[in-house]
Amino acid sequence: MTPCDAYSAEILRYLDNDLHGQELDEFRARIETCEACRTNLVAEKALSGLFHRTRPLFYGEYDPAALTLNYVNAGHNPPIVIRPGNRSPQMLHLKAAGGIPVGIAGLAIRVENVPTRNQ
Numbered sequence: 001m002t003p004c005d006a007y008s009a010e011i012l013r014y015l016d017n018d019l020h021g022q023e024l025d026e027f028r029a030r031i032e033t034c035e036a037c038r039t040n041l042v043a044e045k046a047l048s049g050l051f052h053r054t055r056p057l058f059y060g061e062y063d064p065a066a067l068t069l070n071y072v073n074a075g076h077n078p079p080i081v082i083r084p085g086n087r088s089p090q091m092l093h094l095k096a097a098g099g100i101p102v103g104i105a106g107l108a109i110r111v112e113n114v115p116t117r118n119q
Contacts, residue, residue, distance in 0.1 A: 007037050011044050067116050083116060 010027055013019050019027050031037050058079055060071035071094065073079065081092040094114060 007034075008040065008044075011037075011041050014041070015044060015048050062116070068113055069116050070111055070113050072111050081114065081116065 007027075007030060010019065010023075010030075014024075014027055031041060056075035056077075058071065058073050058076040060069050060079075062069050069081065071079070073094070079094045081094060083090045083092060092114065094112065
């Protein structure tokens with residue numbers, strides 16, 4: 001581990017406004033003297049800004065007549081459907097359809113369809 005790797009956690013704390021007093025002074029001194037740390041800080045700021053402008057979303061519509069679930073997953077963890085079974089419930093891991101958080105312009109989100117009845 002390089003000294004700059006050890007500062008990754010400090011960079012995140014700095015971006016969360018969680019450094020104060022001597023820790024903040026030491027962090028600022030480190031950033032002023034280490035180009036790699038400054039580069040990491042700029043990259044983390046850009047990534048942090050992206051996450052603050054986007055949101056994960058899962059939206060589903062159940063069709064009881066067709067026994068199907070239509071859903072969109074925009075950057076959320078892959079969802080799970082639990083179907084009742086004869087002996088034990090069946091877990092169905094759904095695809096991470098779309099996978100792109102809401103707020104990233106110009107990227108299409110796919111709709112997925114899954115039957116909810118046992119086949």
